[in-house]
Amino acid sequence: MRRALLAITGLAAGTTALVVLKGAPGASQVAQELPAGVPVGTPGRTDPAAPGVASERAAAPTRPAGRPDATASRTPGAGRTTTGGGTGTRSTPAAPRTSTAAPKSTNRKITGPVVVTEFGNVQVQITVSGSRIVNAVALELPQGGQSDLRSNRVDDAYSGTSGTVVRQQDANLDTVSQATATSNGYRQSLQAALDQVR
Structure with a gap:
């Protein structure tokens, strides 16, 4: 109990x-x-x-x-x-937030014409900010056999954000050894692209 x-x-x-x-x-x-x-x-x-x-x-x-x-x-x-x-x-x-938007990019891409060489076609595209070149890209380069080797040398020397084109800011580039025709085609397409900027 x-x-x-x-x-x-x-x-x-x-x-x-x-x-x-x-x-x-x-x-x-x-x-x-x-x-x-x-x-x-x-x-x-x-x-x-x-x-x-x-x-x-x-x-x-x-x-x-x-x-x-x-x-x-x-x-x-x-x-x-x-x-x-x-x-x-x-x-x-939530309460509205005020923020300052980042300024729009002023970068433009300009493509040069296709240049026909004895080994194949070459075409270059540059990216410019204002009038300054910030990048260069080979859109087309000769291919097959020894052309691949020559094209790789030219592309490595000239293209990219730290390539010769960006460093020199013009088409007055030294010819890449054993790739004269491809180098000349690259310079011609690049110069035509630069002419559209200036």
Whole structure:
């Protein structure tokens, strides 16, 4: 009999403690949405003890935009604020951010004509920023057998962001050894592209 009495007393005490900790229905959720450090009675803050709180929540289930939230978390790079708490999450628009957009690139790509050589066609494309060459690319070079070797030498010497074309900023390039025809074709196409810039 004593054990049964202790069990009933323990059950009653546990239930009472649970009810006290849980609080009134909806009060914990209202408390989570209250802004931190704002006194009761301030516009934009609702007093959880005031009558009508539950009815306001039922009539307006979403929080007004722009209302501060103590439990809000910011995701890097996102333009929305997510509110934690309750059984789900809500998203509300964040305050608009002002940013200065990066200036648009002034780079232009200019393609020279196809130059026919005794070993094959050569065509060059340059990228310019203003009037300065920032890159050169061989779109077409002779292929097959020894032509591959010659074309690779010419391309390695002249093309790229750090090639001779970018360093010298003109078509007055030294001839690549054992690739005279391909070098001449590259210079002719390059000069025609430069003539379109200047």
